[in-house]
Amino acid sequence: MRRLVALMRSPILPILAALMVLAACGSAGTRAGGDAAAATPTRGGSMTVITAGGFNTWPNLDPVMPGTANAELRNSIFGELFHQGPGGEIQPSLASGFTKSTDGLTVTVELRPGLMFSDGTPLNADAAVWNMRRALDPATACPCASLFTVVGSVAADGPERVVLSLSQPYPPLIPAFVNTAMNWMGSPTAFEQAGAADFGQRPVGAGPFKVVSNQASQRLELERNPTYWEKDLPYLDRLVFQAAGSDESAYAAVQSSTADAVVGISSVDILTKAQAQLNVIPIPAIAAAQLQFNSLDPPLADPRARQALIYATDIQSLTDVIGKGLYKPTQSPTAEGGLFFQEEVPGTRTFDLAKASELVREIGGLHVKLGGFGAAQSQTLVTAEAIQAMWRKAGIETEISPEPLATLLENYRTGNWQVYLGFSGAIDPALRLGTDYFFHSKGPNSGVADPKLDALLDQAHSSDDPAVRQGLYSQAFQVINDEAYATFLYQTNGYYIARKSVIGLDQNAKWASWERVSSRGA
Template identity: 35%
Template sequence: MQIAKRSSPAPRGLAGVAAGLTMATALLFGSGVAAQPRPAATPKPGGTLTIGTEADPSSLDPLRIGSYVERQFAIVVYDTLFDVDVQGRIVPSLATGYQVSPDGRKYTLSLREGVKFHDGTPFNAEAVVFNLDRVRDPANTCRCLGNVAAIESVKATGPYKVEIQLKTAYASFPAILTDAPAMMASPTAVRADPKGYGNAPVGTGPFKLVEWTKGSRFIAEKNPHYWKGGQPYLDRVVLRGLQNSETREATMQSGALDVLTQPPPKFAAAVRKDKRFAYIDPTGFGSMFVAFNLQNEALKDVRVRMAIAHATQRELLVKAIYHGLPKVATTPFGYGLPGLSQVKDYPEYNLAKAKALLAEYGKPVSVSILADNQPVALMTIQALQQMWQKAGIKVELKLVDQARLVQNMLSHEFDAALFRWSGRPDPDLNVYGFFHSSTASRKVSSNYGQYASAEMDRLLDAGRQELDPAKRAVIYNDVSRLLARDVPYVFLSYIAAPIIATHKVRGIDPVPDSLVRVASVWKEQ
């Protein structure tokens, strides 16, 4: 379905895509995801779906949404302007399509008519302008600010038409409209309680929030006026944030959960062979890594960061702790973004080289590693501690809950941190906000380590403005090589985020972001 139009010819996509700038060819796309291993059947209405997650969000205001768990909760109540399908392509949602100007700077969105927010507020062009202006206002400190800063203006040109003018061409802009900046919140609800809105989100989504006991249960009931004909099938969705991994496993095994997201690796490896459950394995967009804070006196020296990279046995970590489920990473771009190359000379394990670099640095090195308080994270940083100490680095371990980890990362309160980015369907969204110098000086930003490089800026700016996917691939391969040279992160593995479900659960699509889109899910009764 072609939902984008362009007045001049567009270049050919990376994966042999037909010419013409459709939503898909604006991206590096395709995923080769694993299909759900059950035959199709006629959806049956009714029932409650209970989903277990590894944490409970602190807020569901789109301004504060970024992590996997936050997005999983959010898509129960929100729709975005566009969505992602199982091939990693962008598809219509609240917006039915767009037109883009020949210079790539003006997008005109066509909106779906007849949609209402849960509180009865009409969804229309004014609502879209309200939401996009809100997320791009620096005073609101949206976590997405680096991705929406390129917006120059947003205006309604009709009841269901929105014109977005960009400061420069922005090849990844359609992908941004699938993410948190384009989660449409009710203007009425936001205006009524701007500070408390994140505790009582109101969207147009398939379910509407009826009860949220933080740290316990998030209960949402069917939106009877949902715009997707016949959906949702379920009467109710319950999300449970279970921070303790053993509790998550036991709860799933007991039958109290229908779906478990982000299962611990050991459990996932066992369940993969367990016929009692369905194992759904999307191909991910992102990566797991150790991020360095370059304001740390030792870590600002690239020799120290490179020494740590050489002291890290990444293959051993993946095999011993993650049971070989993910693949060792050399870039920030997961296999859900094909067409990009691995870095052939990524810093390999070489303890002698690590010691030589530290000797050249000539000062004692002491760092702390921050991680969330999950057993697998603790095992990972304990292993890193042992590896780095063999090179002569003194290492302290710090554990916090996931919400605090995210906040510490955003406010740059760490030395080194074990973190993951689930990734997005365009390479720009895996790197720009994290490594462009324009985000380095902000008190709160996703440039966690405050990395700044003029060479990186040139590449990232070029990647955003280049509309030819083949040329973009060259640029992002150069980004990967520069990251391997400067090592603001040590990439450990690509994302492996399987979804485990009972066999009563049907309709989970293996989208590469691993989010369960509950509108299409149903249960055998």
């Protein structure tokens, strides 16, 4: 198992100290592997993983390039400086840990000694700096750059230390690495030899596997990287990711044993059916489905209108009928796979049709437009139609209005929206699509302007103490509930479907570490 050594030389506790098993001078632990870790892994062999839904395209594997490549593909090739484990816990991987200066303006990332890329070149501080500077360079237009605007410079300090200088303290810095180009290490030598275009198709990294062949968005073949830092991993000799055209074809591949596992199936019917003969393994959610209200304009500037919508929403029915038992309710904009998860918020309004009807009569009727999703999102559309039917019983008239992403974002910018059915959540609430994003007055997707809520979120964003941050977010969630700025429906768990022979996939983490997965055979 992977040893955890986090360096804690700074007198200020790192952001995740309460969530990592660490002592003041560093301590050892293990990366959790879930219940499946109890099974004895086998070495060798190959495995085919079908990617479906939002995971089935990878036009370019270069870490800095935009695209929808599943993080598990890039993690497998490039490795990770830091890994997101159960409960959002940040665990060192290629990095051995990090330290912060007393003023929070300097963060030092420590690399493990002797790291190598799969081409045999060293992954030292200079190579890591090359990767980070490339990610932050405006010329590369990396989507990750917006998460690191406080980073003023990146420099090597010896062979294994990377120093990031910040313009202001930024507690979510290390969580922000996860699933971005800042976390994935590519070989500078391979990039210079291949050029940007070829590197994007046949990249070289420091992960547990190396690329054998790649048909973009169709089939990616990987083999064991003998230079990987964990000498006993990966278990598999070969790992293949194969794209599927639909949930049905992905499921059929595993049923027929032409594939070993599937990631990305969203069809509740297929997931329910698969439980009879295959393993259906939950992926901890970091996002929560929400009904978000624009409280800045009529009719939802009136808190009674917002309350009526909440009282008219039968969340338990949605989870039972729409989710068929696969969705977990939540009362906050966080989920169990991220930091500062809070499942219940005191005083949360629950389904009360009589109260909803009373409020609608009191305000003289209510008509709202429900959007926030595209016409192609069939599962979300089904949920919207179920909510429309519920609200109708309370006398609420609802116009369902699917719209393309560009329109949705423009409507957020101009305030031209009323109710959006969507998702909030991030590994850290301060990051993109987290609580700040939707409920701070300066959030790009916010329908709220509440000085009290802003103050709580600002303090939570700037504190270095995890316990303090937990308390501040708890207060912020209470304000969101009390003022009826949104209602939260359920956590949006994903699922793997795998053959019974697959061992080690139940890792209780957002992204599986495929180096820890093996197969006991047919």
